[in-house]
Amino acid sequence: MTVAAVVLAAGAASRYGGPKQRALLPAVLAALTETEVSPIVVVEGAWALEPRSNEVHEVTLVHCADWADGPGASLRCGLAALGDEVTDALVVLADGPELDPRAVSRVAGAAGSAAVLAATYDGSRSHPVLLARSVWPSVPVEGARVLEPLLVDCSDLRPPGDVDYPSPVS
Numbered sequence: 001m002t003v004a005a006v007v008l009a010a011g012a013a014s015r016y017g018g019p020k021q022r023a024l025l026p027a028v029l030a031a032l033t034e035t036e037v038s039p040i041v042v043v044e045g046a047w048a049l050e051p052r053s054n055e056v057h058e059v060t061l062v063h064c065a066d067w068a069d070g071p072g073a074s075l076r077c078g079l080a081a082l083g084d085e086v087t088d089a090l091v092v093l094a095d096g097p098e099l100d101p102r103a104v105s106r107v108a109g110a111a112g113s114a115a116v117l118a119a120t121y122d123g124s125r126s127h128p129v130l131l132a133r134s135v136w137p138s139v140p141v142e143g144a145r146v147l148e149p150l151l152v153d154c155s156d157l158r159p160p161g162d163v164d165y166p167s168p169v170s
Helices: 020-032 071-080 101-109 133-138
Strands: 003-009 040-044 059-063 088-093 116-121 124-132 150-153
Touching (some): 003 071, 020 040, 020 088, 020 101, 040 071, 059 071, 071 088, 088 101, 088 133, 101 124, 124 133
Parallel strands (some): 003 088, 116 150
Antiparallel strands (some): 088 124, 116 124
């Protein structure tokens, strides 16, 4: 089994007021590089990004021209960039800077137990989400959030967060 990561970073970030992905993506990539998940694909859309590879993990940047069509379009762009050797895609959001590498490893380690897996934190479904290759062709416009997952309990770990607004200046 080969588990790759798809980082969704294509949105306009209109509530944030600017390219939040540029500020938050480094933390997400740092968490992913602490795991065995590789390669890593970052999907950009509204804003140009510049993720950097390191010696251990290859990071590929993919531009999704259809990003405004919704998260499903961005996810399909990322999945299409993965090689034939990839059996599962671990999906994370660029605006979840508290992503815990242990949650990534836990969800990735459950690959093969269901076609769709999702981390839960105290009963709330969140990220990462793992998609077996068999479901990639059926990703809907709304993205993976509408697919019924097998839940992987990560309540003992910190949730990734979801930054929609800039932090207030104190």
